[in-house]
Amino acid sequence: MQDLKNIVIINGSPKVSLSSTSNCLSKVCEKSMKSDALQVLRVNVRESLTHKGWDEAFEMMLKADALVFIFPLYVFCLPGMMMRFLQDYFAFFRKKGGDAGKTKVYAVVNCGFPEADINREAVEVIRCFSKKIGADFRFGVLVGGGGMFTDVTENASFMKKTFTELENSFRLMARDIQGSLSEPLRGISVQIGIPRKLYLFMADKGWISVARKNGLKKKQLYARPYIN
Amino acid sequence: MKALIVSDNEYRTETFQRLEQLVHTILSQKGFDIEEVKIEKDELGYCMGCFGCWIKKPGECVINDKMGSINRSFINSDAVFYLSPVVFGQYSCNIKNTLDRWLPNILPFFITRKDGSTMHPPRYNEYPVQILIGYGDDLTEDEMNLFSSITRQLNRISIFYQGNDNETTAAIEQLELKRQGGGL
Numbered sequence: 001m002q003d004l005k006n007i008v009i010i011n012g013s014p015k016v017s018l019s020s021t022s023n024c025l026s027k028v029c030e031k032s033m034k035s036d037a038l039q040v041l042r043v044n045v046r047e048s049l050t051h052k053g054w055d056e057a058f059e060m061m062l063k064a065d066a067l068v069f070i071f072p073l074y075v076f077c078l079p080g081m082m083m084r085f086l087q088d089y090f091a092f093f094r095k096k097g098g099d100a101g102k103t104k105v106y107a108v109v110n111c112g113f114p115e116a117d118i119n120r121e122a123v124e125v126i127r128c129f130s131k132k133i134g135a136d137f138r139f140g141v142l143v144g145g146g147g148m149f150t151d152v153t154e155n156a157s158f159m160k161k162t163f164t165e166l167e168n169s170f171r172l173m174a175r176d177i178q179g180s181l182s183e184p185l186r187g188i189s190v191q192i193g194i195p196r197k198l199y200l201f202m203a204d205k206g207w208i209s210v211a212r213k214n215g216l217k218k219k220q221l222y223a224r225p226y227i228n
Numbered sequence: 229m230k231a232l233i234v235s236d237n238e239y240r241t242e243t244f245q246r247l248e249q250l251v252h253t254i255l256s257q258k259g260f261d262i263e264e265v266k267i268e269k270d271e272l273g274y275c276m277g278c279f280g281c282w283i284k285k286p287g288e289c290v291i292n293d294k295m296g297s298i299n300r301s302f303i304n305s306d307a308v309f310y311l312s313p314v315v316f317g318q319y320s321c322n323i324k325n326t327l328d329r330w331l332p333n334i335l336p337f338f339i340t341r342k343d344g345s346t347m348h349p350p351r352y353n354e355y356p357v358q359i360l361i362g363y364g365d366d367l368t369e370d371e372m373n374l375f376s377s378i379t380r381q382l383n384r385i386s387i388f389y390q391g392n393d394n395e396t397t398a399a400i401e402q403l404e405l406k407r408q409g410g411g412l
Contacts, residue, residue, distance in 0.1 A: 015278070016278070020277070046276075074277070075324075076381040077319070079277075079324070080321050080324040080327075080328050081275075081325075083325075084274070084321040087320070113345075113346040115345060115346060118345065118346075125374065126316075128371060128374060200338040200346070211282075211283040214283055216283070221286045221335065221336065222286070223287045223351075224287060224351060224352055226287065226299055226302075226303040227303065227352070228304045
């Protein structure tokens, strides 16, 4: 019988609302990975920061067989809040004399741009962090068109193929955690199946529509409040 | 001419203090009026991806703290220097947070850059030239390459400082420290 492996999924979305892409990806990740051989634990970075403090989360991470960081791309790299989490974990890890030699690390990064590859540098930051704690970075999952990943679209026909790709990448991750993959993968890109032009068009219309709901006219979106 | 320096007060190492002094000296010699903003740990609220700066209060962050005055100074400067420790090949938390909360200065819509990648259009016609100086005592090549690569994506300039004043001075001397067009 295989040893039970502990996986900690770290949801690094700074959003206050629960309906973020990272929340959606975390749920899909957990659902795809759960099995008799894997125990999945969850850490919510924002919730820990605002309510509980990070020590409980850090203790879980110290004992984990695998860490899966799931977060959005902010201004082409990790959000400030996620950097605070990693910096503080690094300090905690050193203070505790942690040994991450057998911990496998994965990064799942999503962005609002349709191109998944824009997330590549953020994945490399997690690789760099893993190296600093002596952990074994395995691979990243790069997700483009993040706004399309919601609990509602999960069942939409036009997103079916994309969600299947996503689930497959998490199943691969689960196999890797159990030691089935001999070599780490280079990274998996998950793109949405909507033409780029259409996605951008819909997004632009969406901003105007939501601004109108806030009582703003389109031209007000172009305000320049800081010109002296 | 006005220069804004944004630094991380959580990392006041000896290397940082030397760099800070160096940047002040160079900018003073060039005749800049200098404003320095030192970011303390937990001083700024974190960007929470609410997009309020685009769709509720366009051009301004909805979090009411020091970042509003930093963004105003930013827009009205000729050159902005971020002094950031290199942390895991990226900017430190405090510096990254100021960059996240710089988002009000661009528009929500999408444009395609010359290289085919997607970006948001500028909100203003001109922006200050922006330089990110990454510092540390034992930076690896991988960390520096990653820091440069991220900074390139942001269409900003990266320079490193590991204690060699001459190298960093020469790198700054090569730059045109003036405002530039809005293309990001």
